[in-house]
Amino acid sequence: MTAVVEVIGLLSGVMGIWSFFQDMIPGGDGTAATFRVQVAVDGYSEDGSDPLTNGGGGIQTIRTYNVNHNLIGTGGETGSIGSGEYQDLAVGQQVANQATFAEFYANDDAVCIAYISATLHDQTHWAWTGDWGYICGLDWFYSGVIMPGTDSKPRCTWIDRDHSEEIKAGVIGINWAGFISHEQPGADYDGKDKCDNDGAFKAWAGDGQESVISKRALRSRNIEGRLKKRSKFVGDDRLVISSAANQTATELCTHPSSFGPDFVSLEEGKYCNMETRELLPLCGVGVSGKCFDVKAAKSELTKRAEPGQKSKIIEW
Incomplete structure (x- = not known):
């Protein structure tokens, strides 16, 4: 082609x-x-x-x-x-x-x-x-x-x-x-x-x-200035889950101009809270301390969704 x-x-x-x-x-x-x-x-x-x-x-x-x-x-x-x-x-x-x-x-x-x-x-x-x-x-x-x-x-x-x-x-x-x-x-x-x-x-x-x-x-790549501005839509509790190797939660959380829903990088094994810019590892074997549980997040969103409404999970 x-x-x-x-x-x-x-x-x-x-x-x-x-x-x-x-x-x-x-x-x-x-x-x-x-x-x-x-x-x-x-x-x-x-x-x-x-x-x-x-x-x-x-x-x-x-x-x-x-x-x-x-x-x-x-x-x-x-x-x-x-x-x-x-x-x-x-x-x-x-x-x-x-x-x-x-x-x-x-x-x-x-x-x-x-x-x-x-x-x-x-x-x-x-x-x-x-x-x-x-x-x-x-x-x-x-x-x-x-x-x-x-x-x-x-x-x-x-x-x-x-x-x-x-x-x-x-x-x-x-x-x-x-x-x-x-x-x-x-x-x-x-x-x-x-x-x-x-x-x-x-x-x-x-x-x-x-x-x-x-x-x-x-x-400039100074994240501090960006933290004074919104980094996601008010009330936006959608979650994007990506398996792409070139899409990392770390880059989203640390870049001064990124904007959008919370994000999970399966390849990197990390989660970015776009509102707070908190970066967490995904829960799993060998991970101790505070972490983000993808399975629990999916389950919770599924329970809250009503028939006919769009899912808040976006998977790439």
Whole structure:
């Protein structure tokens, strides 16, 4: 199987190349730019009548621009995209120019995007992964989206228009050509040249507002500052359990920009409480002292779940 497009991203903790195949790319009819928004984790809303309800996030609008950065199209509104789901969004154009740059505006329900792929009006294909939120200092989480041909999963980037959970970005902007690559990056390449004003990836708090990608944030990995802000949704008692070797509870608990549900790494044998940033070993043979019991957690959640309600356990 031949890749339709190859883009640079973060594979197993190092910069590499993600391959996008035909079934990961939206179709196009030659009259619009079409974007596939793949969601990793949706937001969470605590509803007294239905405490297990997940609040799906979505895109308020998409704006497309030509090579001269002139606006050529607006559209693509979604209602909601749930965890692990995607939607294909078409944006009509005023002129038949290639939409080389696109801005994605969140609605008021947060969403963590694993990747966006595109088929422009001229039938060219492009893509971007949520790794870039992590690289450029935005709020991020792991995703359960398996990329074909690898055993790796990209990270996802959080966006939220009303910033109710202190998520930084309400808008992200992507220059598609900046992420196309057919060669493996060098071992010392960190990708930060693609962040903000002079780079291929941009992010703002909202329409017409200031950039939320700061050079200081790119240099800092100080967890203390982040502990003053929320690291998960209020009332979010979901638990993500991952068996992926490159998804560790330690990284989530110690990274200043991670945000999302509590997390278990089976491979690492550790649990991260995202609210307190407490890191615990998983209970098992040879483990003494305080530990996290995965089996007990699953059992408790199963007892509390009511018929028709979604499970709070997300297993990758």
